[in-house]
Amino acid sequence: MTDWxxxxxxxxxxxxxxxxxxxxxxxxxxxxxxxxxxGSPVLDRDTVFVGTxxxxxxxFDRETGRRRWTFETTVATDETPVVTRDSLFxxxxxxxxxxxxxxxxxxxxERALSDGREPALALADGRLYVGHTAGVSTLEPATGETIxxxxxxxxxxxxxxxxxxxxxxxxxxxxxxxxxDELDLLSLEDxxxxxxxxxxxxRVYVGTADETIHALAADTGEERWTAPVGGAVVDGPTIVDxxxxxxxxxxxxxxxxxxNGQSWFTYRSQDDFxxxxxxxxxxxxxxxxxADGYLHVTDTTFGRRKLRGWLFSKKGVALDGxxxxxxxxxxxxxxxxxxxxxxxxxxxxxxxxxxxxLWHFGLEDGxxxxxxxxxxxxxxxxxxxxxxxxxxxxxxxx
Numbered sequence: 001m002t003d004w005x006x007x008x009x010x011x012x013x014x015x016x017x018x019x020x021x022x023x024x025x026x027x028x029x030x031x032x033x034x035x036x037x038x039g040s041p042v043l044d045r046d047t048v049f050v051g052t053x054x055x056x057x058x059x060f061d062r063e064t065g066r067r068r069w070t071f072e073t074t075v076a077t078d079e080t081p082v083v084t085r086d087s088l089f090x091x092x093x094x095x096x097x098x099x100x101x102x103x104x105x106x107x108x109x110e111r112a113l114s115d116g117r118e119p120a121l122a123l124a125d126g127r128l129y130v131g132h133t134a135g136v137s138t139l140e141p142a143t144g145e146t147i148x149x150x151x152x153x154x155x156x157x158x159x160x161x162x163x164x165x166x167x168x169x170x171x172x173x174x175x176x177x178x179x180x181d182e183l184d185l186l187s188l189e190d191x192x193x194x195x196x197x198x199x200x201x202x203r204v205y206v207g208t209a210d211e212t213i214h215a216l217a218a219d220t221g222e223e224r225w226t227a228p229v230g231g232a233v234v235d236g237p238t239i240v241d242x243x244x245x246x247x248x249x250x251x252x253x254x255x256x257x258x259x260n261g262q263s264w265f266t267y268r269s270q271d272d273f274x275x276x277x278x279x280x281x282x283x284x285x286x287x288x289x290x291a292d293g294y295l296h297v298t299d300t301t302f303g304r305r306k307l308r309g310w311l312f313s314k315k316g317v318a319l320d321g322x323x324x325x326x327x328x329x330x331x332x333x334x335x336x337x338x339x340x341x342x343x344x345x346x347x348x349x350x351x352x353x354x355x356x357x358l359w360h361f362g363l364e365d366g367x368x369x370x371x372x373x374x375x376x377x378x379x380x381x382x383x384x385x386x387x388x389x390x391x392x393x394x395x396x397x398x
Contacts, residue, residue, distance in 0.1 A: 278326060
């Protein structure tokens with residue numbers, strides 16, 4: 001079984017499992033009732049974990065949906081948790097991070113940070129990165145001890161993302177650069193870099209409520225660069241091939257160079273973006289949900305609309321309602337939900353130039369959190385329920 005152990009599956013927030021076979025259709029395996037609307041679930045080998053906006057964190061058997069344990073709280077726990085072999089980490093609305101035994105739900109440690117917002121968590125290179133109202137902190141996963149804290153002028157919004165230097169090297173090995181005059185480059189005054197900004201260590205990227213992206217050295221918390229964006233970042237950055245993709249609530253999608261914060265492209269919508277971007281570099285496609293009920297699709301070179309219409313290019317795939325669920329990709333199928341409770345499978349094979357709808361599955365309540373992917377399962381929250389949808393490989397494109 002696959003692990004999907006944090007928001008969008010990994011510390012870069014890629015949300016993509018191209019190595020698996022995507023479904024031509026899905027059916028419901030089980031449904032579990034919750035107390036309060038579900039957050040985004042995470043998976044280990046045999047368990048799915050999910051928090052809710054009314055409090056409590058639940059552990060369910062992945063195969064049967066049988067409840068294994070409940071960790072009870074009186075405040076919201078719907079920020080995406082992080083799970084490892086040894087611990088489940090979750091943040092609560094009062095600014096506390098908890099570490100639990102994933103097998104039993106027993107408390108291992110707790111750490112109080114700043115009040116006013118649920119801490120948002122990411123795990124990379126054996127460290128737990130926490131975004132909160134006062135900035136970013138790094139915790140030792142085994143003990144909860146604070147390694148460093150980087151204070152920001154405004155609260156962190158969305159989940160931190162982290163990139164290892166080997167991923168930046170992979171980008172340099174295979175990428176090419178268009179002519180600089182064709183790109184929407186920020187000036188060095190806008191993308192402010194530290195003099196030592198060319199370090200080779202892991203970096204952490206966060207958005208803040210004052211419409212800024214921060215790049216930090218993961219080992220020290222020192223600032224490497226900052227860059228402005230058009231609004232508050234939605235769900236956090238996405239890192240793919242050495243670029244930091246960010247969507248904000250002012251309708252701006254921007255791709256930044258991970259090394260220095262310069263802008264690669266900017267795409268603007270008349271409506272707010274409501275999800276984090278998901279990027280398929282092999283198809284040169286970026287997908288992001290918006291309040292206008294569209295899954296917007298751009299190319300990754302210039303940020304232009306990718307889908308062609310009869311006379312003009314289309315802004316994306318029309319859905320039935322507002323999109324609050326960041327898209328995820330399994331094989332050649334993109335899965336995304338909307339506020340009406342509709343869950344869609346979109347064909348993103350080849351260069352993703354058509355993005356035809358493959359299937360539709362209706363839930364009773366709106367989908368407002370990002371699904372988790374298993375090998376042949378999709379775990380998705382809809383209202384006060386967690387749904388496990390499944391498919392068989394014989395039904396998928398082989």
